[in-house]
Amino acid sequence: MSPVPDLVLRRAHIPHTTGSWDLVLRDGRIESVVPAGRALPQGPALDLDGRFVRPGLWDAHTHFDQWTVRRRRVDLAPATSAAHAAAVMRDALAAADTASASGSGSGSGLLVGYGFRDALWPDAPSLAALDAVSDERPLALVSGDLHCGWINSAAARRFGVRAPDDGLLREAEWMALLDVLDRDERPGADDHRAAAEAAAARGVVGIVDFENADLLRHWPRRVAAGVTALRVEAAVWPGRLDEAIGRGLRTGDVLDPGGLVTMGRLKIIVDGSLNTRTALCWDPYPGLPAGHPHPCGVQSVAPEHVEELVARAYAAGIAPAVHAIGDRANTQVIDVFERLGVPGTVEHAQLVSAADFARFGRLGLTASVQPEHAMDDRDVADTHWAGRTDRAFAFRSLLDAGAVLALGSDAPVAPLDPWVAIGAAVSRSRDGRRPWHPDERITREAALAACARGRTEVRAGDAADLVVLDEDPLQVDADALRTLPVAATLLGGRPTWKNL
Template identity: 30%
Template structure:
């Protein structure tokens, strides 16, 4: 008889398998779940080489899967000046000055994390203060959402940006009252200055990515959907996988903007998790159809409440985008589309409606990333078309200081949805959008189930959009696996991969904000412990 490699015993097993109930043990072998049940039932799986871990009442969950993150951006955020939480333009510049003092004088300065909505003026910074501190050195500082970059005059002059420079399609050069570019470039305009800030080579990037992935695993994640794989991150992740050095699964979505000059036939091929050892795969292609609310780049049906001269930026018209979707789907790639504003979401759904008329494409399970504002008539179209809503509940908390003024009370009724998607029969997948938000599943859980943060303050959209604890857990496990097209993950079921997260408590039994944050005791990917819970090992159950 076949025996188990591991028996995880004396545990509270939350399997998310409707065929399993009241289980307290899991048998694992050859990277997969062999059986789930009682300690007594699983004794038959114990052989001479089986290790039995007594978990002392800890909770075993299907592995946490962050449905939307950015691995390279997260990893490199630790190599750049961190502007998250800066309280003003002055504070941000002072941070840059301190960081620059640690670098050779000729090295370009890059950073990320500023949010003008949290500053007293709530207006975009200008190049003037930055230029006075760095008159002869290139500086590029990305906004927290990655959809705008703040540069100094050295950069503007070097690339020839002036009063007469037109805004590119899908982008904007923010200008002062005199019409001159002020130093902030939004969305596609950012590409104008990218060549002044050469990327690190593979050897330089690799240790940062390896360290970043370890940090993600330490949060209890066993998988992430990496939204925006470029050629560099593809090479790094593939190399780490070949070396057996990935501590979690990475489901990659190729950044369509980074592969613009390459025909679809030349894209890295779609791959699947064929074994417990293969941890990096390519599932689809990530498109951007608009920008972000924080920089007023999200494409709205009507003008912003706090800027009546703009509706945001739509990247592609209906016909163009429909053809792009058709090209990648016919090549077997799952489409994942960034769409935040209600107009962008509407156009994407219209394109998908056209594209999905062709047989065979529906099985690719299209997903819309963020979907932060959705027209009431579009809500049920998600379910009708089989479109997954990939959402990040933390944004409803982080945007609370400014979103109401930006989009107005009426539009806010259709924004930051979660419960409404579930009630409409839409499949949801939950992520954090790291590094924009922390990749901590506990904080995401609070935002999803309590619609708040550790400070207990109300979000921009309140309690009516709370998810039940079970819906939140499904969204962070089975829902994320479903969205990524991974039928072998998402529940603790015989025959599925043994990807597990082990906590000190059962989150389904916690009550309100008074509950203590959970502790990650262990994680397992493909039957291999990434973090061993250090239970008592014995030879029998």
């Protein structure tokens, strides 16, 4: 007698086929795919009633702790000016004080806001403006791109830093403080479980986590505590590279008994971001004052040090993933990969020099991109990268050049929702606006594959990491892709979300 399967999916539609099919799932894989109605093994079954089954989706770039704590922070995304952002914090502080007076909250601790984008604000942040909100309670406002923060004097005292007149800390100085904020707000297992299950509800089966934390230890503990809705590739940053090498860890090594967590890549950040005007470019940013120390952006890690880190990691079996946003940063990173002759991933690749597209393909590089950033930043790019946006967020050009494309969110910078990324990549539009550089749109199949690690088929022998949809994403209106309902998600044949 044949062993009982883990699950049988009955009457499914699958890509590139006609009719309906039954899928037998066993030991985490698809054991067989047969025409619907044939005799099947007895066991648990799920009748899909003609719904569409596709490979499960991945988010190729997340900061999972940041995404998890975002819901606790004051929402600054609507702020249209520095004065507006300060007013939002003032209202939040008043609400917190009221809650404290009623005994339902604490009115003395750090108050954190998230999501401001100041690149197009008509006024400038200042230390005085936040001190006017509160000169006693620490306030920290995290930018939407995570690359800068706006603090008041009380926060500066708390964290032992000097606040400049504008109250803004950028890049390395801010990243160090952001790490302290993360420890203060450290989410628990229930928070991580809720965030993981919310991702599963959008068809996500796995994430690449680039949080600057001890992920190689944190994630196995989370899984042991019941955070089991996702597969996770856990990255290391340069400060933890020696430890990873000392432990003999290599990219792809399994880190937990259930096989959900694997060793990921070495994350290196070589420049800043567009919204903070620190992405390293060949041309200067417009409107900067004379004598600005970084008119073309910030070089966070020198090319020779990038090369040394990549070479050392690769020799130890740890693959590299290098953050490069500006065109000069991308050229430098591609130069490193070319000199070393090793494969790798360029994270973001937002602005690419015309001559560098072909090198992505020739060197076999992966461009890990976030399509929703193009929608968030189109006006910022038109202002600060004027005359260059024909090669900004250029997903079609990267694909045509032979690059491997991987789609992600950079959550919390954009939502941890692959359908948002797919919709943005396919339409290059949002909120009823005309498509932005429509020549850079990619096909639905290309976008779906880039969210599924290249998988486009549902075949016997594949991992039973699957998403079930009420509608065919190849047929729905492009605008509907962003909110496409998910009927079920399966991880290794185990439902992690079901709404059937």
